[in-house]
Amino acid sequence: MSALLGLYEEIKHCQKCEIAKDRTKAVPGEGAEDADIMFIGEAPGWHEDQQGRPFVGPAGQFLDELLALINLKREQVYITNVIKTRPPVNRDPLPQEILNCRPWLDRQIELIRPRMIVTLGRYSMALFFPGKSISKIHGTAQKWDGIIYYAMYHPAAALHQQRLRETIKADMRRIPELLAQAKSIPEEKQETPPQQSSMFEV
Numbered sequence: 582m583s584a585l586l587g588l589y590e591e592i593k594h595c596q597k598c599e600i601a602k603d604r605t606k607a608v609p610g611e612g613a614e615d616a617d618i619m620f621i622g623e624a625p626g627w628h629e630d631q632q633g634r635p636f637v638g639p640a641g642q643f644l645d646e647l648l649a650l651i652n653l654k655r656e657q658v659y660i661t662n663v664i665k666t667r668p669p670v671n672r673d674p675l676p677q678e679i680l681n682c683r684p685w686l687d688r689q690i691e692l693i694r695p696r697m698i699v700t701l702g703r704y705s706m707a708l709f710f711p712g713k714s715i716s717k718i719h720g721t722a723q724k725w726d727g728i729i730y731y732a733m734y735h736p737a738a739a740l741h742q743q744r745l746r747e748t749i750k751a752d753m754r755r756i757p758e759l760l761a762q763a764k765s766i767p768e769e770k771q772e773t774p775p776q777q778s779s780m781f782e783v
């Protein structure tokens with residue numbers, strides 16, 4: 582069994598949070614083990630909980646469309662979430678749930694070693710760009726320790742606010758150019774990205 586599949590088994594059995602009791606399936610993540618790009622969403626919704634796969638509902642359909650804009654299929658990238666279990670009635674993830682799930686995400690990043698991490702929405706953004714506001718930093722990239730971090734709005738935001746659709750598409754279209762010009766993106770001074778999420782500052 583690959584290290585990634587072993588990790589999925591651990592995630593499926595994790596009971597650190599109360600919400601684990603009510604899930605249909607945990608949603609560890611999926612995609613290419615050697616993906617260049619890792620997309621990190623917020624939390625599984627109803628469809629994801631049923632299937633055990635990330636972004637398979639309406640937001641996922643839009644994510645597939647966004648990937649097609651840059652000639653990628655979901656099998657060529659890696660897709661996961663900040664937390665791996667659906668919160669009841671799709672409430673926001675709690676700070677403790679985010680902390681409990683963080684080691685899984687860190688191990689996924691270690692195993693995949695993506696060249697670029699794309700945060701989808703503010704919960705994911707807050708892990709890597711603490712204190713920043715998504716309306717200010719979407720579509721901008723920073724580099725730490727050789728990985729490009731790029732913040733985008735959550736695809737579901739476009740389902741509720743039509744005016745964001747073109748913004749999200751434009752941000753997606755920048756990804757190939759950023760990867761191609763990775764060397765020219767300035768490296769931030771700190772050696773690793775911030776580890777603490779500060780949800781109350783976003």
Ligand code: URA
Pocket residue numbers: 622623624625626629634635636637638640641662737
């Ligand atoms: N929204 C997310 O953040 N993640 C999913 O997997 C589905 C919807």
